[in-house]
Every structure is written in C-alpha cells, then in structure tokens.
Amino acid sequence: QVQLVESGGGLVQAGDSLRLSCAASERTFSTYTIGWFRQAPGKEREFVAAITWSGGSVYYAHYADSLKGRFTIFRDNAKNTVYLRMNSLKPEDTAVYYCAADTATTDWGQAAGYDYWGQGTQVTVSS
DSSP states (O other), X not given: OOOEEEEOOEEEETTOOEEEEXXXXXXXXXXXXXXXXXXXXXXXXXXXXXXXXXXXXXEEEEEOGXXXXXXXXXXXXXXXEEEEEEOSOOGGGOEEEEEEEESSOSOTTSGGGOSEEOOOEEEEEEO
C-alpha cells in the first residue's frame, strides 16, 4: 500500500507561485507514474500533470493543455517526492490538489488510471 502525503497548499494572490509536494512511502517510488489532479467546488476532478517513468533515469512530463507553460512537474527520487511548481496563479486555479500514484498506468491523464491517492491540499488564489 502506497501512502501519499501532499503539502504546500495555501492562500496566495493572483500572479503568485506555489510549489506543492507529494511525498510517498514506497521505496520503489522511482518507477511509479505520479499524477496531479485538482477539484474545484462543484466541478469534476481534472487532470493537471503527470510524470511517467520510461526506464533507467528517463522520465516524461505530461500536462493538461491549458496549464502548459505555467505548471511544472518534477521529482526527487532520493526524497521519494514529486513536486508541482505553479506559476502565475489565477483565481480559477483555486481547488483541492491531489497527487496520485500507479505502478504502470498508461492512462495517466485519467483519475481512474491511478490506484493510490493522497488526501489533497487546498490552493486558494485570491484576485
């Protein structure tokens, strides 16, 4: 059972930046696909970004089209942690952000592709 703990959320102003962290308990974490999703009140959970393992030390980052250029996903395997750097935040980025993990999903853009989820961290962007 993989345990994921998100942190780094908070209340910021439009235009600010935040870095979210997703710490995992699994020692083979480096081979897992890790995704970030978000859910705003009254809306469905939506894909934000994912980082997939392609063998060796090769990883690929994937982003929701609408977030490319503002959000960056990266990982530090030595710390069993994946990060989501969010720049130029907008009020519409306000949501609970969740990280998710799976051993070998090819459906990294869909919530159903992940077996393990964190509890979420709130991000609120004021205008």
